[in-house]
Amino acid sequence: MDVRGHLDLLLLAVLAEAGPVHGYAVITALRDRSEGAFDVPEGTVYPALHRLERAGLVVSRWEQATPRRRRIYELTHDGQLARTAKQREWRSFVNRVQAVIGPATAQAMA
Amino acid sequence: MTTPTGDGPVEQYLDDMFDRLAGTGPAGRRLLVEAETHLLTAAAEARARGLDAEAAEREAIDRFGTAAHVTRHVSAATDARASLGRLVTGTWIATGVLMLWWGASGMATWLLSWPWTRLLIATDRFGTQPDMCSRPWVPSNPTLGCFAQYRGNLSLVPVEGDRNSYPWFAVGGLLLLAVWLLVRRSTVLRTTAWTPKPAILGLALAIPFGLAALIMTAYGVKGLYWQAQDGTLSYLTAGLLAAGISIAAIRRIRGFSLTAPTAVPALSTGPHC
Structure with a gap:
């Protein structure tokens, strides 16, 4: 399933639920919670996280305690606000599309 | 092109990434470290599922995406914005x-x-x-x-x-x-x-150019209606140009504050997946 254009909201939502996590865990959570439907090229998630950090929605730090250096990502207060706003917009968008195309059951019966 | 430093597919992939990330500075180095950690972790998980070492590394690379695809976003994202x-x-x-x-x-x-x-x-x-x-x-x-x-x-x-x-x-x-x-x-x-933060830099552009646009356009309009001044056309042109820069800066501020929140299908149409 193509998630282009929606990756920001998905990443913000995963970070809001999971708390401070490294990139690999973000990708795993994205895949598990979508039951494998959002199978994005994993490497593209890191530039997206970096971009969210430049926008001030995410902060990150190196985790030194592990054998391999890992970058831990965490949502900022602005990130929480952005996630809420994007979520609201998404639900509104879905409702409007739903109103146009009709409920799934009606389509299936037709 | 850098000569691969190891025999495994992951090592060769990282060498390819290293070459492609040349000139991207700290952002490139950071992505390289994260890619290495990610690929080695994914390969270890695949080996734990029973794949042999090479197949495990190839699977990790396939899921990560091509080096060209991943690194293109980094260089494009950092250079222009950092320079500006x-x-x-x-x-x-x-x-x-x-x-x-x-x-x-x-x-x-x-x-x-x-x-x-x-x-x-x-x-x-x-x-x-x-x-x-x-x-x-x-x-x-x-x-x-x-x-x-x-x-x-x-x-x-x-x-x-x-x-x-x-x-x-x-x-x-x-x-x-x-x-x-x-x-x-x-x-x-x-x-x-x-x-400073991109949003603040945007404000630093938007405010002076916005004020200049108002003043120069006002001078230009005044010249048009009240007396034919030599500089009227210059004032109008400069005013409209300043207004354009100010509007572009304001759009950037909005983009950075909520990462393009105006329309859900275009939540982020930037250089990423």
Whole structure:
């Protein structure tokens, strides 16, 4: 399933639920919670996280305690606000599309 | 092209990434470290599921995406924005320093003009000649006074309206530098980033260009309707250009504050997946 254009909201939502996590865990959570439907090229998630950090929605730090250096990502207060706003917009968008195309059951019966 | 430093697919992939990330600076180095950690972790998980080492690494790479696809976003994202940020920050600081220097030096010249004039009058040729005001031909206008006349003739001393602008320039420059010091960022590594947040840089562009657009467009419109001035077309052109820059900056601010929140299907159409 193509998630282009929606990756920001998905990443913000995963970070809001999971708390401070490294990139690999973000990708795993994205895949598990979508039951494998959002199978994005994993490497593209890191530039997206970096971009969210430049926008001030995410902060990150190196985790030194592990054998391999890992970058831990965490949502900022602005990130929480952005996630809420994007979520609201998404639900509104879905409702409007739903109103146009009709409920799934009606389509299936037709 | 760098020669692969290892035999495994992951090592070769990382070498390819390294070449493609040349010139991207800290962002590229960071992505390289994260990619290495990610690929080795994914390969280890695949081996735990029973795949052999090479198949595990190939699976990890397939899921990660091609090096060209991943690195294209990094270089495009960092270079242009970082350059623009440095340019705006440099202009900001240079403007503050120039305004402060101009205003402070003008004020200092004005303040020092009194003792400097008295020194000139009292010690012509540094004391080798008698007081200039005691000479018979000075002053030529007795009602003006010797001191005022000499001070008025000092070409470096700001006079009348000119001198009033110096304190404002100095205060303006000081404010610009103070604001810049306040909005500097502290990075997650506790080091100082000289460029403020992108949204603040956008404001730094939007406000002056927006004000300039209003003023110049007003001059242009005034020239159109009230009197045909030579500069009317120039004012209008410059005003519209400034308005365009200001609007572009405001759009960038909105983009950075909520990462393009206006329409859900276009939540982020930037260079990423």
